[in-house]
Amino acid sequence: MEFGDSRSILDKVMRHSPDMICAIDRQGSFVYVSDACRNILGYNMQELQGASCYSFIHPDDYNATVQVGKSLVYTNSTTYFRNRYRHKNGEWVPVAWSVNWSAEEQTFFCIARIPSESEVLSRQVQEKEEVHNALVEHGVDMLALFNTEGDFVYSGGSTLRKLGYEPEQLIGRNAFEFIHPHDTPKLKEAMRTALSTEEQVKVSDFRFKSATGEWKWLETTLRNQLYNASINAVVSSSRDITDRKNRLQRIRQSEQRFRSLFEYNPDIILIEDRDSTILDINPAGLLFFGADRESIVNNKLSAILPKEIAPVCMHYLQEAFTNKSVAFHLTLPVKEGDHKDIFVTKVPIIVDDEIIGVFAIVRDVTDVTQSQQELKKLSLVASGTDNGVVITGANGQIEWVNESFTRTTGYTLPEVVGKKPGSFMQGPETDPAAVQRISEKLEEGVHFNTVLINYKKSGEKLWLSIDITPIYNDEGQITQFIAIQKDITFRKEVEASQQQMAQDLYRHNRDLQQFTYIVSHNLRAPVANVLGLATLLPKLDRNSTVYDKALASLTASVWQMDTVLKDVNTILTTRDSKGNYVQEQVNILYVVQQATSALQDLLHISGADVKLTIPEDYTVEGNNAYLNSIFYNLLSNALKYRSPDRNLEVTIKCFGSPQRGTIISFTDNGLGFNMEKHGSNLFKLYKRFHTGIADGRGLGLFMVKTQIEAMGGRIEVSSQVNVGTRFMIYLT
Known part of the structure; x- marks a missing residue:
């Protein structure tokens, strides 16, 4: 057979080919379609040329077809795909496509045909396999195949998601390695049963160890498929019931707690229905009514209550059935002339939004x-x-x-x-x-x-x-x-007043002894001298030396009497003013500086160094004159009894708080004194411990103590010979 040129041959192929051959431009319009379009889609060439290929595509296939066209433009390759086209009669026709993109022509060259029946069947089988695989992979069941020994030969389904095992971690291993020892006998028995029958064998509630070591609760179904040559294994389909098991466990525990609360509650608990029939009663209720269970349960509460009380209980029962908790008191006769006081609470029992009964909780409050x-x-x-x-x-x-x-x-x-x-x-x-x-x-x-x-x-x-x-x-x-x-506040105040009076009396007696000493010692001698000299002077020649000496002696005795009387006056004034002196806020630093200034010359001559550690604005409630006198006397004593071997150093510190009171420390490095020898007489009147060293009457420390006590304070002293002395003053 002779053929013409190649173009005529190509025309004949395209005209007689059962496949539809077409060219589509980049915008998706048909530019050429072979005659086969009539057999495949029912349209002739003139009806398709110039039309958009996308207008015939099934809506579900549209996006995928567009995506294929875009990818071909960039990959410049041939691809095969399927979609559905609308036939001229309106039906959707499956079409298999082979498409190639020509960059030079900017055209898609396509061959389309109707898939054969075998191809359709093959495609359906493939789709079913894909659905099956998707169900296996994403379903809730764990699938496995076992040999007769219980070894894994296949693992799939949700096993990885539920238990964490990859298939290769299980295949070849025995399933009983993963089963809880307590559940192993049950699973082995189920396996033996499955091997001996073709019926389905179901096993519920057993534990399987997950990849994390956690025990998971499973249920499984076994079916023997050893006779099936394409399977040749025992098929297992398992499901994770851990959550369900835990929920059931919590429900059981809740039921047990309720039952324990019901059975062992010391209060009476009844369960009633709407017409007051007793559905249940706890042991405390049976004991209270003195009856057995059979005589109470399924009987009406009114049958065991006095007639006058039953209507009250029924009223509150009906109120509880309106979804309200109610409480009320009752007096319940139990014996002739005796009764029990009870407190009743009725609570509705609601299940699925329906009131199915009422709890009646009865408490015996007779003792209360x-x-x-x-x-x-x-x-x-x-x-x-x-x-x-x-x-x-x-x-x-x-x-x-x-x-x-x-x-x-x-x-x-x-x-x-x-x-x-x-x-x-x-x-x-x-x-x-x-x-x-x-x-x-x-x-x-x-x-x-x-x-x-x-x-x-x-x-x-x-x-x-x-x-x-x-x-x-x-x-x-x-x-x-x-x-x-x-x-007893008044009595205590009287006792305190009496105690204060006793202390004052003691202090007055002590002062009286001091005054007796003054009269008998310090005052008696100058008085005797005055009396003697007064008798002697008239007898002496006024121009004689003896007269002058006697007159001088008389004058000295009178001055001595005057000094003693002034001391007595000062002491009595201070003592009697206790509690009556003018109280004021006194700046401690100011009064110390006043006392220091008054003795400035003596301090300078003796080379003394006075160090003050006193806050500038620190004040105490007291008497300015007393405090000035106290610091003046202490500084004077420090100067009088300073050590000849070193310069005098005096340190005055003040500290405290409103809660603790005020504490003043006065320290010098003077001669000091023997505390064991002189400590008990230190603050007594006219007592001196450094005779021959300096002038003094033994009045200063007595006055210091008296003035401090007049302000409600106290003073303590510690001293060491040739080291120095420290006075601690405590003021409230």
């Missing part, structure tokens, strides 16, 4: 009611007494106080209920040792009395004599404490 009545009687008695009465629980927390307690302390009952008395009544002067003794006695549970400083609500100090008595129940346990508080 009786205690309240007794307490009420006691309160009537306590209300009539002038003493404060406090009733606390065994834990020490206040349950009740009477009006006298409020009048005495200022605290009302609502302010103190639930509090311990010590938490709000104790203060700075409350004796910790007394508080400790109270705690010990309360622990011992015995009656006792104590005296204690407490504080009113206003902050005023209050002395109380407290009698505390424990209250015991029938079992010998302390249930309450009753404290009766008597205000």
Whole structure:
């Protein structure tokens, strides 16, 4: 056979080919279509040429087809794909495409054909396999194949997601290695059963170790497929039920807790339906009613209650069925002339938004009611007494106080209920040792009395004599404490006043002894001299030397008497002014500087160095004149009794706080003195310890101590011979 030129041959191929051959430009328009388009799509060439190829594509295949065209432009390769085209009769026709992009022509060259039946079937099988694989991979079941020994020969499904194992971690290993020892016998028995039958074998609730070491709860189905040559294994489909198992476990635990609460609750618990039929009752209820379970359960509550009480219980039952919790008191006759006080709570039982019953919780409060009545009687008695009465629980927390307690302390009952008395009544002067003794006695549970400083609500100090008595129940346990508080503040103030008077009397007696000493010693001698010389002078010649000497001696004795009388006046003035002197805020640094200035010449001549450590603005409540005199006397003594071997150094320090008071330290490096020998006489009148060293009458330190005590303070001293002396002054 002879053929014409190649172009005529190509025309014949395109005209007689069963495949549709076409050219499509870059915009997707047909520029050429062979005659086969009529057989494949029902359109002739003229109907397709110039039309957009995308307008015939099934909507579900549109995006994928467009993506194929874009990728071909960049890869310049041939590709094969399938989509669906709309036939001229309106049906969707599957079309298999072979497409190549020509960059030079900017054209897609395509061959399209209808897939054969075998290709369609093959494609359907492939799609089903893909669906199957997707179900296996993304489904909830874990799939496995085992040989007769239980070794893994295949692992798939959700095994990786649920247990964390890759297939290669399991294939070849025995499944029983991963099963909990307690569950192994059950699984082995199921495997033996599966090997002996073609029926499905189901195993529930067993534990399988995950890749993390955690035990997972599984259920599985085994089916023997050893006879199936294409499988030849035991097929297992397992599901993770850990969450379900845990939920069931929590439900069981909750049921057990409820059952324990129901069975062992000391209160009576009944479960009633809408017409008051008792569905269940706990042992405490059976004991209370003195009946067995059979005689109560499935009977109406009204059958075991007195007639006058049953309607009340029914009323509250119906109210509880309106989805409200209700509570009420009842007095229940139990014997002739006897009764029980009960407190009833009814709570609706709701399941799936429906009230299926009511819990009736009954508590015997007879003892509580009786205690309240007794307490009420006691309160009537306590209300009539002038003493404060406090009733606390065994834990020490206040349950009740009477009006006298409020009048005495200022605290009302609502302010103190639930509090311990010590938490709000104790203060700075409350004796910790007394508080400790109270705690010990309360622990011992015995009656006792104590005296204690407490504080009113206003902050005023209050002395109380407290009698505390424990209250015991029938079992010998302390249930309450009753404290009766008597205000003895006036008595304590009188005692303090008497003590102060005794101290003042002692001090006056001591001063009287001092004055007796002055009269008998310091004053008697000059008086005797005056009397003797007064008798002698008239007898002497006024122009004689003896007369002049006697007159001079008389004058000296009179001056000596005057000095002693001035000392007595100063002492008496200071003593009598205690508590009556003018109190003022005195700047310590200022008065020390005043005293130092008055002795400046002597300090300079002696080469003394006075060091002050006193805050500039530090003040103390006292008397300016007294403090000036105190520092003047101490500085004068330091100068008089300085050491000849070294320059005098005096250090004055002041420190303290409003809480601690003021402390003043006065230290010198003078001669010092023997504390054991002279310490007891240091502050006595006319006592001197360095005779022959300096002039002095032994009055300065006596006055220092007297003035400090007049301001409510005290003074202490420590000294060492040839080292120095330190005075410590304490002012409030």
